[in-house]
Amino acid sequence: MKVLAAMSGGVDSAVAAARAAEAGHEVVGVHMALSKSRDQTRSGSRGCCTVEDASDARRAADRIGIPYYVWDLSDDFHDLVVEDFLAEYAAGRTPNPCVRCNERIKFASLLERATLLGFDAVCTGHYASIRTDGPGGAPSLHRSRNMAKDQSYVLAVMGPEAVGRSLFPLGEYETKEEVRAEARSRGLGVSTKPDSYDICFVADGDTRGFLERHLGESPGEVLDEHGTVLGTHRGTHGFTIGQRKGLGIQQPAPDGAPRYVVDIDPSSRQVVIGAAELLSTRELVAGDVISFEPLEVGRQVHAQIRAHGEAVPARILEVPATSAAGPAAGVPASAVPDSADPAPAADGSLRVELSTPIRGVAPGQTLVLYDADRVLAAATLERRA
Structure with missing residues (x-):
């Protein structure tokens, strides 16, 4: 299988690319240049897409023995992620730029280019798992075994089609140290490189200052x-x-x-x-629903609204028409007689009831529903009910 390996210059993507090559795939490494000003160098764990990162990715690709290219996706990143971030804050919402980057860059722009070039799949260093149940079954997205690093939440917006064309080789690792140890055993120089954190395009960590500079x-x-x-x-x-x-x-x-x-x-x-x-609420209303399978009113799930937040037991109260399954779609489960055949939610929203109240729910956040460790759906929070 022809695989395009996204290489950020960090240890995770380097080990993922190495494992894909070792599995016998025809692998090509690509570094996505996302910043319009790439002449800076990394400061500890802050910043990304620097010249240093591109060089680290190139050295890793050379060590693995795969071709390597740099693709300039800075215009896409600025238009689809940075501008969205600014517009959401200007509208009083709270976006997650990592979710948008995965949705619109890593599994939209990148996958589109990969398809045009004849690649079968994209490989990344995300901590998540893809599993297929039985012969001919559809692939599904699951949490990583390393719950401290699990990224299934930010990947949920990629949708089932992209999941079917992705590889996440790090999903079965239990600790980050196991990944670093494998990098050392493979002679990859990035084995000790610190993880990046915070918003990548706000390298100094001053989000309020960034917003004031751009929004006035x-x-x-x-x-x-x-x-x-x-x-x-x-x-x-x-x-x-x-x-x-x-x-x-x-x-x-x-x-x-x-x-x-x-x-x-x-x-x-x-x-x-x-x-x-x-701030407390027990009901969440969300739109722009991306479902991995049909959703049913009354179904017991777990709901998560932050990348590393707790998943809270919940019950689905309403589903949009495109996600409906079964006769109870679209109205509160308690109000539906056995023989009813109601219409789905009129406004196309997904509504869930939480078992316990949670605080700090903000419009613009991403709601992800799980069945155990399997992702069921992702949606954008609109309001507290």
């Missing part, structure tokens, strides 16, 4: 839940639901309890803060 200032008021003005701010894009620090207020709450951002309204330029209990 748009002053407004900070209010409590009763409408009392407590302070001012320089732009709603500097806030996210659940935020506790940097609220710009001097007055403590009457009871002395911490206060959090509970609502953001870019149109009025108002940020509302309140007590922690105002």
